[in-house]
Amino acid sequence: MRSGRRLPEQSTMQDQLYSQTGINRGELVAKAKLTPKVLALVAERFKMLSEPARLQILSCLRGGEMTVGDLVDKTSLGQANLSKHLQQLHSAGFVARHKDGLYVRYRLADDRVFELCDIMCGRLEAEVETRRRVLLRSASQ
Numbered sequence: 001m002r003s004g005r006r007l008p009e010q011s012t013m014q015d016q017l018y019s020q021t022g023i024n025r026g027e028l029v030a031k032a033k034l035t036p037k038v039l040a041l042v043a044e045r046f047k048m049l050s051e052p053a054r055l056q057i058l059s060c061l062r063g064g065e066m067t068v069g070d071l072v073d074k075t076s077l078g079q080a081n082l083s084k085h086l087q088q089l090h091s092a093g094f095v096a097r098h099k100d101g102l103y104v105r106y107r108l109a110d111d112r113v114f115e116l117c118d119i120m121c122g123r124l125e126a127e128v129e130t131r132r133r134v135l136l137r138s139a140s141q
Contacts, residue, residue, distance in 0.1 A: 048092045049116070053077055054085050058113060061095060065107040 049055060053075070060066060060074045068086065072079050086106055089095040096109040 045092065048088065048094065049113070051085070053081070054089055054094075055117070057082070057085055057089065058094060058108065061106060061108045062111065062114065065105045067100075067103045067105055069103075071106070 056075050056077075057071060060071055066074070068079060068083060071077070071082055071086075075082065077085070086095060086097075090097055090106075093109055094113060095106050097104050097106045099105075
């Protein structure tokens with residue numbers, strides 16, 4: 001898998017937000033500096049992940065590079081809808097793309113996005129387990 005580095009000419013939503021908000025990349029690393037500008041940037045990233053279709057696309061790309069046609073077959077999303085979501089994911093820096101003859105191939109720009117998914121899945125599992133215990137207790141009373 002290729003590195004998550006982008007070419008200098010590629011402009012993403014993330015780069016645009018850096019320039020619009022006036023924050024620098026170092027501010028994001030410092031957890032103690034959750035300024036309103038940084039929080040706005042984080043919220044934009046989470047907003048991008050709030051659409052189930054985009055999460056499905058990212059999940060498919062976890063297996064490696066794919067074309068739009070491959071993704072249409074795998075996700076059952078319409079081509080126009082899929083292309084729109086791919087453009088948004090690319091602009092946000094979640095996916096990278098490159099031309100391969102007549103096709104454009106998409107891949108994850110950074111698979112650390114799945115760390116967030118793992119955290120959320122772990123949280124959901126804990127909630128389900130808590131609810132299961134409550135139901136079992138109430139059923140035995």
